[in-house]
Amino acid sequence: MTSSSNPLTDQDGSNSLAVGDDASDSPCIGVCTTLYDDVCQGCGRTLGEVSNWVFFSQEEKDLVWKRIRADGTAMRFQRQAKEST
Secondary structure: OOOOOOOOOOOOOOOOOOOOOOOOOOOOOOOOOOOOOEOOOOOEEHHHHHHHHHOOOHHHHHHHHHHHHHHHOHHHHHHHHOOOO
């Protein structure tokens, strides 16, 4: 077994769902809840966006990322704000 110098493959947890890193393809942080509306409180995506994410083009994914970052209310962004302080 060889060691990897690629930070995306290191096992330090820096790219785990719990961290909610920006290097991830998906905004998912593993806290999926749509209790009172059709938007996941964990990542900020709609139910349709979550269920069809794997079929989206990179352009469609980029548009979703742009929207959820601008909104900034999902738990993903609350965690990042706490970690950067």
